[in-house]
Amino acid sequence: MQFEMEMDDLDSKLNETFDGKVVRKDLLHRIKKGTNVPTFVLEFLLARYCASNEPAEIQAGMEAVLATLDENYVRPDEANAAQSRVATKGKHKFIDKVHVRYVEKDKRHWAALENFGSQKVAIAEKFYRDTDRLLEGGIWAEVTIAHNDIDEDKYAFYVEDLRPIQLSRFNFEAYCEGREKLSRDDWLDGVLRTVGLEPSKLSPRLKLHFIARLAPLVEANFNFVELGPRGTGKSYFFSEFSPYSTLISGGQATKATLFYNNARGKIGLVGFWDTVAFDEVGGIKIKDPDTIQIMKDFMANGRFSRGVEIIANASMAFVGNIDQSIEQIVRSAKHDLFLPLPPQFDLAVMDRFACYLPGWEMPKTSSAYLTNRFGLITDYLAEAFHYQLKHNNRYEEVSSRLKLGSAVEGRDEKGIKKTLCAILKILHPDGAPNDDEFFEYVEYAIECRRRVKEQMNKRKPDDEFALIDLSYFDPEGNEIVVHCPETKGVSATLEPNRRTLSENFDGDNHEDVNQSDGQTLVQKEATISVAPKEPAADLKEVHYSINYGDTGHTYDSIVGPYLQNAKEVLVEDPYIRAQHQIVNFVRFCETVVKYPTVRKIHLVTSYDDKTDMALLNEKMDELKQSLLEVDVVFTVELSKVLHDREIQIDNGWTVKIGRGLDFYQKPEGWFTIGANDFSLRKCLETKVDIFRDSGS
Known part of the structure; x- marks a missing residue:
């Protein structure tokens, strides 16, 4: 084997900036061909034994990696032999995925090794206390399993030592500091080398395509589709790159597997993974129409109902093959580029896709595109993506910087901005x-x-x-x-x-036929006679009074009709500071977000010397994050002097309520009618004036 390599400028920068977190990717390619061990496990071993650029040291390191795999990696069909080895030798070190769970009946924690075959391995608290992720899906580790010779104990094995292979702690600040030292182009090339590609062989457009493939791993609730020829590596990033992604290869996709198992009371795959990817999407069999409906709900806003309201962050990626000529499809009057999707994927599913990557532009997977240079350890970059998916929201930044044209409608805007967030x-x-x-x-x-x-x-x-x-x-x-x-x-x-x-229609016209x-x-x-839609009633200026004790007045009934086609809402109310006032404002926001065109809510309110500013800011930040989840940007402006109470809507309407949003009486008790349903809540006396700006 030839291991000599002269480092280029990017190799030097990566080694200097991310010392201890880089590995030569050609070494990975050489070992990977002969084993089914996950990429991030192999890179862990390579970083340990081959952290050098000297050919002799690399040769010795490669031999050590292969010997370690042969001695310590547990293969699924060798579980019984592995247990026997521990019983015979007293203990042995394995490379395996370790899970820890608390068993209520036993009143203790048990470890389970994925390929070792035992579900009840005793484990000391210090291991799962110091490594949280053992309890949250498990981690790959070097784990020393010892045999328990005490007959009275109800377990045969225990964990004597454990060293995580995946990162047990990740420092996002240090990651950002390292990125800051590199130019955009150097970092882009570094990311491509990390996933095993040589950027010098790729055009700028192809580089962005490969970055887009990573988008579902870094942006929550991102709906991605890539259709193209076979052999272009469409599923690799979802099966090998990240331990937080799972790939479903054909077969049936059920609501219990994907979303929620009612019988067991457990959430499905979307609750455990950052990305749920469907390989060979054209072969997916979905027999239950409820599954598609739940999928639509989840793809729209990351939540669904199965007897209980479920919220999850998982992105959904769909990859599949197109066998026909792209040029012929786009020039055909009968066919479209969604041709390979299963018939159950109707327009409502398609409309939820944020990004359709043109897989026909991707090169066929070959050694010509693989890098033989340094890149970040795969697990390190995967951890950075996982952290950002959970903790980093760039939607407000994108919204403040981007102005889109009038043809961009609600789901267009959401999809564009989510793709932008992922790239950033x-x-x-x-x-x-x-x-x-x-x-x-x-x-x-x-x-x-x-x-x-x-x-x-x-x-x-x-x-x-x-x-x-x-x-x-x-x-x-x-x-x-x-x-x-x-x-x-x-x-x-x-x-x-x-x-x-x-x-x-011709029965073989795929896009015209949606079998059901x-x-x-x-x-x-x-066969359906569709009546023309009645035009919406003309909105008119109104001026009326709400009397003391009246019921039937809500934010929906007062303001709702005037939110049609609105994009921004400005609320000026000096009294959004006490607990019940903030709760009222949240209820108002719930009315606003029911109108899908609204993208921004701006609140101008006041405070006094008695206001607990820390608590107020905390509650407003919580509301801000909640609104971002439904793609609405929320901003707050605080002033010490403010007297006006009005709601200005950018479609030209202004709503003035004399008492502002706080026009409800306190209920007589929290177990009385009207305590929760505000349409039944008694009101205070106030005036309502709704008028249109004369310039609109």
């Missing part, structure tokens, strides 16, 4: 990019969302998704429309022929 987390965890970098990412994110909308527009027989010219405004105020390269100038996609519901119970969706729709 990956490439700029330490701060904001410059304008050139930021708008490069903007164009890419808009393209990825436009690809989704173009194909939905092609499939839909009416103009629901016809606004496909998604655009943004650059720093000079110029509006720039973004196109997808495969469809630019192709009228069959950009100006599809509209089909009527009464038309007869043996009947096509189009045929079903053709």
Whole structure:
């Protein structure tokens, strides 16, 4: 074997900046071909034995890695032999994944090794106290298992020593400090080398494609789809790169497996993984229609109901193969680029995709694209992504910096911004990019969302998704429309022929046929007489009084009708500081977020010398994070002097309530009617004036 390598500039920078957290990737490729050990485990051993650039030392280190795997790695079919070895020798060191769980019946904690075959291995408190993740999904570790010779004890094995292979602690600040020392391009290339690719072989566009593949691992509730030819490595990042991702390979996807098992009272895969990825998505079999409905709910906002309200952060990634020519598909009047998706994936599912990565542009996996240079240890980068998915929200930063064009609708905006957030987390965890970098990412994110909308527009027989010219405004105020390269100038996609519901369709036309119970969706729709929608009643200016003791007045009934098509709401109320006043304001926000066009709520309120500012800030921060989860930016402006009470809506309407939001009486008791349902809560006397700005 040849181990000589002259370090280039990026190798030197990575070794200097992330000392102890880098590894030569060519060594990984050589070992990986002969074993099914996870990548991050192999890199742990390589970092220990091959942390050198001297050929002789690397040769000896490689031999040590192979010997360690042969002696210590537990293979699933060798569990009985491993237990026998411990019983015979008294103890032995293994490389395995270790879980710790508390068993209520036994009133103690037990360890379980994934491949060792025992579910009741005794473990001392010091191990799981110092390494939290043993209790939260388990970790790969070097673990010394000893045999217990005391006959009275109810266990045969115990953990004598444990050294985590995955990081047991991660310092995000140190990670950001390291990133800050590298340029954007150096860091981008460093990330690509970390996942095993040689960036010098890739174009700038291909580099962004590979970064986009990582997006579901770093952005919560990110819905991603990649369809393309076989052999391009679509599923690798979800099966090998991160210990926080799981890959479902075909078969049936049930609501109990994915979301919640009612019989066992346990959450499914979305509660345990950062990313749930579906390989060979075209082969997914979903028999229960409830599964698709729950999936739609979860993809929309990260929550669903199965008897209980469940909230989870998992992203969903769908990867599959396209066997047809892309050029023929985009020029076809019958077919679209969602062709490989299963028939149960209707337009409502597709509309929830934030990013459609053009898999047909990705190169076939080959050694020509693999790097033989240094990159970060895979687990270190995976930990950084896991931390940011849980703790780092860049949505407000993106929203404040980006102005989108009028064709960008609600789900377009959400998808574009979530893709942007993911790219910023990956490439700029330490701060904001410059304008050139930021708008490069903007164009890419808009393209990825436009690809989704173009194909939905092609499939839909009416103009629901016809606004496909998604655009943004650059720093000079110029509006720039973004196109997808495969469809630019192709009228069959950009100006599809509209089909009527009464038309007869060819049964092999995939995008027109959506099988359900043996009947096509189009045929079903053709039998339904759809009445035209009644126009919304014209809103009028109103002025009325609420009398003392009146009921039936809520924020929904007073303000709700005037929130149609609103994007921003400004609330001026000097008294949002006491507990019940803040609770009222939260109820008002709950009314606002029911209108999907609203993207920002700004509160102007006041305080006095008696106000507990720390407590007020804490509650407002909690509300801010909650609103960000539904893609609404919340800002607060505090003033010592404020007297006006009004709600200004950017569609031109102003709502003035004499008492502000606090016009309810305190209930006579918390177990009386009206205590919880505010439509039954008695009111204080106040006036309501709703009028339209004369300039609107």
